Amino acid sequence: MLAIAVGTAALIIVLSVFNGFEDIVKGLYGDFYSDIRIAPAKGKFAEFTPDLLNKIHAVKGIDKTSFFAEEKAVLVNGDFQTIVYLKGVDAVYAQVSNVSAHIDKREGIYDLGETDAPKIVAGAGISNAVNADPNDKLSNLVVYLPNRKATNFSSMDAMHSYNVAIAGIFAIQQEFDDKYAFTNLAFMQYMLDLKADEYSGMDILLKPGVDENKVKQDLEKVTGSALKVQTRYEQNQGLFSIMQIEKWVIYGILSLILVVAAFNMIGALTMLVLEKQKDIAVLKAMGAHDTRIQNIFLSEGLVLAIVGGLSGMLLAFVICMLQQKFHLIELTGNTFIINYYPVQMHIQDFLLVSFTVFTVAVLAAWLPSRKAAAQLFSLKS
Numbered sequence: 001m002l003a004i005a006v007g008t009a010a011l012i013i014v015l016s017v018f019n020g021f022e023d024i025v026k027g028l029y030g031d032f033y034s035d036i037r038i039a040p041a042k043g044k045f046a047e048f049t050p051d052l053l054n055k056i057h058a059v060k061g062i063d064k065t066s067f068f069a070e071e072k073a074v075l076v077n078g079d080f081q082t083i084v085y086l087k088g089v090d091a092v093y094a095q096v097s098n099v100s101a102h103i104d105k106r107e108g109i110y111d112l113g114e115t116d117a118p119k120i121v122a123g124a125g126i127s128n129a130v131n132a133d134p135n136d137k138l139s140n141l142v143v144y145l146p147n148r149k150a151t152n153f154s155s156m157d158a159m160h161s162y163n164v165a166i167a168g169i170f171a172i173q174q175e176f177d178d179k180y181a182f183t184n185l186a187f188m189q190y191m192l193d194l195k196a197d198e199y200s201g202m203d204i205l206l207k208p209g210v211d212e213n214k215v216k217q218d219l220e221k222v223t224g225s226a227l228k229v230q231t232r233y234e235q236n237q238g239l240f241s242i243m244q245i246e247k248w249v250i251y252g253i254l255s256l257i258l259v260v261a262a263f264n265m266i267g268a269l270t271m272l273v274l275e276k277q278k279d280i281a282v283l284k285a286m287g288a289h290d291t292r293i294q295n296i297f298l299s300e301g302l303v304l305a306i307v308g309g310l311s312g313m314l315l316a317f318v319i320c321m322l323q324q325k326f327h328l329i330e331l332t333g334n335t336f337i338i339n340y341y342p343v344q345m346h347i348q349d350f351l352l353v354s355f356t357v358f359t360v361a362v363l364a365a366w367l368p369s370r371k372a373a374a375q376l377f378s379l380k381s
Contacts, residue, residue: 001308003261008312008357009319011254015349016320018247020342025243028173028337031098033235034066034203035212038219041228044071045198055222056202061210066092069188070200074144074159075122075130075181082129084122084181086143088188096205099170099182108134108168112184118143119167125178132166141166143183145191160191173337255356262364265304269297269368280372294373301365302358309357313350320345 038056040046048067056065066089073086089112094100100110103121113119120143122132132139141164150158164183171177189198206212212231219229233240273280280293320343322328327340 001304001311003264004258004305004308004357004361005312005315007254007257007261008309008353009316010257011251011353011356012313012316012345012349013319013343014250014254015247015353016316016343016345017341018243018250019344019346019349022243022247023344024337024342025239029236029239030232031102032172032176033232034096035206035232036204036216036219037201037230037235038204038223038227039201039230041226045069045192045194045200046227047195047198048202049197052223056219059215059218059222061206061215061218062204063207064092064095064205066090066096066203066205067185067199068093068201068203069185069192069194069198071145071188071192073181075120075126075132076142076144077130077132077139080130082126084126085179086120086145086181086183086188088183088185090185093182093203096203099172102170102172103168104171107171108166111167112182113165113167113187114184115186115190117165118162118183118187119165120181120183121168121170122166122181123177123179124169124171125174126181127166127169129178132169134166134168139166143191145188148193162187162191251352255360258356258360261308262360265301265361265364266367268304269301269365270371272300273297273368273372276372280375290373294369297369297372298362298365301361301369305357305361305365309354309361312357313353317345 056062068090069088071086073084075082075084075086089097094110099121103110107124108121110121111119112121120141127133130141132141142161143164144159144161147158147160152158185199188194189196204215206215216229216231223229283293323341323343330340331338
C-alpha cells in the first residue's frame, strides 16, 4: 500500500506541476497572440475587400478585429544594428492583444506614433541589441524596410529608411523580446507601398465563452482558400504539441513506480496464497468454485490498490495545496518569471491516475489469484 501511495502521489504532483508551467506558458503566449488569426495562405499580403469584411464581421462570436502589416526590418542606432520583425498594428490591437500590459512604467509607454512621426515599442532583447532607451531623447533610431518596387536589390533603392523614436520596451519572454517591435499600421503600409485595404492579416478577439473551433469553421466558409484561419493553438502548434508530449512521457516514466508496486503486490499475494493453502483446500472441499477462490485474492489486491491509491491522492492534494499557498519548493537561478514551482491540479489527472492504479492492481492481482484458483491443495501435509 505504501508503494502504491508513493507512486500515486508522485504521478499527481508531477502532472500538477506540468499543468502549472503549461498555464503560465499559455498565458504568456495568450498575451501576445490573438484568439484567431486570418492570414494569406500564400505570400505575405492579402486584400481584405469591404464585402469580405462584412462577411467576417457577420460571423457570430467575434468581439473585435485588428489589422496588421508585418515585415522583416533592420533597426539601426549609430553603430548598433539588429534585424527585427516590425509589426504595424491599428488602434484596436491594444484590446486584441495584451502586449501593453508587459511594459514597465520605467521603460516607457505603449505609443506607436503617427504616419509621419512613427514610434516603436520594442522587445527588451531588441532594445539591448541597439542600445535604445525610451528615456534618451537624443537617440538616432533608423528603420530600414525592403522596397517592394525595387528591381535592383544591390542598389540603394532596394531599401526604404525612416527615422523612428522608441516609446516603450516590453518584456514577455525571450522568444518575443528578441524578435518583435511594433509601430502604427499606416506607417508600415506607407513604407511597404501597400494599398489601403492590403494587410498581412487580421487578429480577432472572441467574446467570452465562445467556441473558437466553431468560429474558425464559420470563418473558413467566408474567407475561402486564399486565406488561412488559425486558432491560438494552431499559431503555436509546435510548442503546445511538445508540451503535451513531455507530459505524457513523464506520465509513462512515473508509471513505472506503480509497476514496481505491482511486483510488490504480486509477491505479497503469492505469499498469502502459500500461507492459505489449507484454507483454500477447505473452501474447495465445501464446494467453492475456482472463480470464488480467484475473486477472494482479486479483492485483496483491489483493497490494497484502493487504500494505497486514495492515500496517495490525499497526500498529493495536501502537498499541492501547501505549495500553492506557501510556495514551499522554490525555483533556483532566478531566471524564470516566478521563483517557485507552479502547481495546478486538474480533475482529469486524478481520474487518469485512478484508472492507472486500478489497471495495474487488477493485472498484478490476477496472476497469484489465478494460480490460487487453479492449483490443487491437499489437507494431508
